Amino acid sequence: MKRTIAVVLLLLVAAVAPGVVAASVRGSPDLDLYLSDNRVTPGEKTQLSVTIQNTGDIDSGGSPANEARVTTARGTTLEMRESSAPITIKSGKVAAGSVPEGTSPPIPFSIVVDEDAALGTYTIPIRVSYTYTNQISDRSPFVQQQRSVTETHDVTIVVEDESRFEIVGTTSDASVSDSGTVTVRVQNVGSAPAEDATLSVQSPNSDVTLGAGAQSAESFVGSWAAGETKSVTYRVNVADDAERRSYSLQTTVAYENEDGEQVQSSPLATGFVPGGAQEFEIGNVESNLRVDAEGTLRGQVANTGDVVAANAVLVIDTQTQNLNPVETEVALGTLEPGQASDFAFDIEVGEEASAGPRQFTFHVEYRNNEGEKRQSDPLDTQVAVGQKLKEFNVEAVNATVTGGQSTTLEVAVTNNGEETLSDISAKLFADSPLSTSDDEAFIQSLEPGETATIEFAVSADGAALEKNYPVSMDFQYDNEQGDTKLSDTYQLPVQVNEPEGGGLPVIPIAVGAIAIALIGLYVLYRRQ
Template identity: 40%
Template sequence: MRKKLITLVLVACLLVSSGAATGLVRGQPDLNATLPNSQVAPGEDAQLTVQLSNGASLDYVDARSAEATSTVTTAKAVRASLKSDDAPIEVNSGTVSVGSVPDGGLKTAQFDISVKPGAEPGTYKLPVKLHYDYTYQYDASENIISELSRTETAYVKVEVKDAPRFEVVDSKTNVSVGDTGDVSLTLRNVGSAAANASHVAVQSTSSAFAVGTSGSVSQFTGDWQPGENRTVVVSASAAGTANPAPYTFRSAVTYENEDGQTREADPAIVGVAPQPEQTFDVSNVQSELRVGEDGNVTARVTNAGPRAADHVVVHVAASADGVVPKSSEYAVGSLDAGAATTVDFPIQVSSAAESGPHQLDFSVTYQNPEGDTRESDSLPAEVPISGERDAFLVQPQDVNVTAGGSAEITLEVTNNMDEPVSNVNAKIFTNSPLSANDDTAFTTALDPDESTTMTFDVGASGSAIEKNYPLRMDFQYENAQGEQTLSDTYQVPVQVTVPEGGGLPVVPIVAVILLLVAAVGGYYYWNRD
């Protein structure tokens, strides 16, 4: 039995080999690899597109089964992998599946590579490993398929050419969040060839930190030799909503190569962060303001950075009625980042103002590096305002007047304010039974808490009874700013006394009354009939 089976197999093989079987086809695919765009540059990251073609061959075709030839000439489940061997290239892609490649067909496989920065120019062979399945024999009459797998190696050539290549080696900006300024990028030609008639186009990828007015700015950088640096400075602006974190900037260099052809290098990418928003702080706010008086408010203003500010002016505005800055600006000049200065504002508080805490709103204007004027956010601060006080203290010294006579009264007047006054005119006002024979007094100046004595001539009518009578007075003076000011009205008690034995004579009055009574009685007696 075993011998018979072997005989049948041998007979079948002979029939097949002699072509006696009908509907039989035999063949195999033949894959080739080519690289149409094979030029790369030292230090370049590139993508190589390998073309895979199939030039299949037929070993035997039965005349009645020509339509089945594609079965044995198609490479199926083709997988390709690129190797670097000794070339100065690193292949970053793994195995690539391209599917089936029929006879005469073309498929592509793409591979990411990195050329070493110091790669020597020249031509290098890269092996392409090909793995695929195919049908080597097909019997259509019996529907018998015989398949094989094959692994083979093809080669492609890569040419490493001299070419310029660019990196950003330094970046700077003076742009703060919410402001404009410049971005400076320094690029170096780290390639192996010159870039002639070069231009650098700088582009930002976010509108929050934008370049120029259109998002891109180009500058001419001329002929650029390997190892040389070029610095490009472009205008930029950062929105108020931007973060002080790196934003992507792309620098693309367009140039002419040694053959006069225009080329564009791979863009150099760098992160540039806008500086934090320019800010100022107000601290140590001090004042001695009072209702109805002028005073001063001092504050310490600090440039919180991040950069120096020029032409700094501090402004103040009041938020309450009756509190008015007499001068609302204080010029500082230049203020370095972290530096501070003390500002002083004269404030007028009217008599209509209310005592208690009040808010003052400070702000700072300055010029940015572009010479544009900018204004800080409002910097509110709270200041206390004390209640109204008398400008002068009036203390009676000698204020006694005898009824029916006159006397000099003496008053001690003290400057109750925190500033000196000058040309102080005092005037008194009287009502009956008091009268003023000399109603004014004058002193040239009074420092704070300084006192002086003022004398007036006051009389009292004879009908005045013994008691205190009010004497009114006010002051007209010049304050420390030279302004004429009228004080409130003061009341001073004047003591009127009646002399001993004085007053109306009682006996004469009684005698007159008795005479009047007798006269009236006699009249009625004589005229009673």
């Protein structure tokens, strides 16, 4: 050990009486340096923790306070020096402050051991600098002396066979608001095997939990040869409100070394970025829904998330009265991120429904990467429900009848809907002064837009005024689903005309005939 000492005399009292000699306490610190763990392995990045032990020397005693003062090293600094040891020193000068008698807290120095370091014992010099009070008077007038010291201490390290671990890869299929897995690949980059090894992982953030919701998990991996890489997969859960950013994980390896000792590695930091929350979007929605009819609601559902949605099914949640889906689910198949699938729902709209915009709600059921069943948030869309559409367009082709006579009323019937109608039975209703002796007609079927003409026998009372009189009719028919329906009632105008030539009125003629008959009878009576 080398020492360099500088002596400084300080007068603590401005005036000291000549010839007065005060009793003094004299002493000095006595420092030794130790490494709490001096074993390292080739290629290791680690910290050497240096501990200072100060035993102190008292040459002349006195009060306990002054003895403590002369044995305390103040303003202490340590500097690890380069040597023949196969290491690179990453720490500069480190301040240790005041070091009284006893043991200091550990003082860390960062080093990197050479990858090709030969096994063996090496010496590392550490330069220590401090000041201390070597003499102080124990009573007034007070006089003290200070000294500054720089000395070098040697510590030893042992480069030996040892297991050492590094994370060489991390992958994850977890996403926000879902569970998944994180796979950590760890390599034993040391020069010795590890036995009965256990790999532990810890999440310091509550947004990421492991297993059934714990902050840590471990997996037994057994024997671990030098140079071997182990892959361990852990189940992780990411909170609903988690951000999409990197989340750190700390990994440690506990194992038994070649000497049968239980050893734990330094923490190994890694992390992963969860995928975005699984999301879906409804688009390209169109429909032909109308009051009192069955229509189709069509659209597309797209996977706008970052995770595959396997075996996806779109479910319609609408519970609105008078809107009744024929089927409530549509299979979408497996949707890759960004992929969309068409859907169509047949929906019956009741006759009591109102026309206008209606909201439909859907959700997607699917399986995530773990094969677990998941359900999306509600997906809403608005669809317009149209006014009720009359099933037929009805037009009178020949709708004129002469008073006191009959005619054939021809009616053109057109299918106004979007499906073929069959077994169409028409029924005509007439009120006085009109009447019908043939009030039924039949049409086998009508395709959308197709027209057929049907006929009815209509008569007009001879006393009917010349003007339009109404007749009404309705239809009973079957739709494409085989359901029998009854249509609305349709009204048609029938024009009643007077007889041609404007003939004598019926009543005056009858009265005249009676009068002539009476006159004839009177004349006959007189002749007798």
